[in-house]
Amino acid sequence: MSNEKRASFGGKLSAILVAAGSAIGLGSIWRFPYLAGEHGGAAFLLVYLLCVLIIAIPVMLCEFAVGRRTHKNAVGGFRQLSKPWQILGFNGILCALFISGYYYVIAGWSLDYLVNSINGSLYNSDISFAQQYAQFTASPWPIVYTLIFILLTHFIIARGVEKGIEKASNIMMPILFIILILMAIRVAFMPGAADGYRFFLTPDFAQAFSADTLFTAAGQAFFSLSVGMGCMVTYASYFNEKTNLIGTSLSVSLLTLFVATLAGLVIFPAVFSAGLEPTEGPSLIFITLPEIFKDMPLATVWSAIFFILIGLAALTSTISFHEVITAYLAEEHKMSRKAATYTTTAITIVLSLITLLVTFDFNFLGKQFTSTFDIYDYGSANILLPLGGLFTCIFVGWVMKPQFFREEITNYGKLPGKIVPFLFILVRYIAPILILYIFLKGIGIL
């Protein structure tokens, strides 16, 4: 890779769309609704919003600065600025492996639901959607769909950064917004929808600021914005000198918040309308969404479109953590891009198969773990991403000179810098202190 010309993303819109493509995915459409459902709905939404604004956006700006300055992968980027800090890059690679270990499995579920929408079996069955979900997850099909999803990602990455990642995001993201809006409108007319809005929009403040809700919401803020593991370092390494980092981070965050909120506005009215429980956990969207479609004319068509959409949103995200590992292998281990892509895919397959095939049961830090799924999910969103985010802030806020941040944020003085001192206070003090506090409370030390 070192002698090849390094790729870059085209215009301003592309930088936003690829980063938003990474951010918006199962995190916003699947993970957010089920966590919100388990943590009081509106209370969770409120804390999640605060965590995005006060914690995740500053971390994203730091990652952008490191990536765009060095034009390197996560490990190489930090190392170029300060050798010992390359460990942050390795934390990111580890985290990318964790996420790879279960994300494709969920993406595979959405493929199955797509196929079963098209062939009609989802809506022609005598058993409930919850039973169908249980039957499916206990069958061998998830293995097939997970593998198909991994290969789809492989195919796009293999086409390279500009052709693959950029094109895919530019087409998929706008379609996603439109369909979600249509769904939210449709759900508003379902009987009993009002209870869903109440649940999702009127917060219980006591629950909002409990250690558990804070911990989960902060993890979700990192996860949904793809920050804390050097993913945005890797993507920003393809930005050019004109990319406006503040503008990009705000656009990406607002788009992600928009999609997560819309997902909530689709799911919760439907949950209450169908008499389901919001606390279903990971199965929530898979047993709720079909309820929305089943009485509609052309149910199978709408359902298919929606599961395509979830699949596409997942795909622009899987591309991004596949790319984190691929870019690292290609640049740090002097592999060809092709070999790096294949290696990453092979590792991903092994990790996913373990998740699909191995179950166990133990308790750690007061949490029940029953498969590597739980370990990967908890380990990435609640442990590795917050730690990565914390040290990324410490690195940019304390180890690097303040100029570094200012130069990158203002494109060396070409953009107005009035807001920089305020952002720097966030990066240097507020975000790291809050992350540390929430983290220590969350794991039960404080």
Ligand code: TRP
């Ligand atoms: N943000 C993605 C989602 O919400 C998942 C993701 C992609 C991610 N790349 C990441 C999470 C990097 C953390 C770090 O679906």
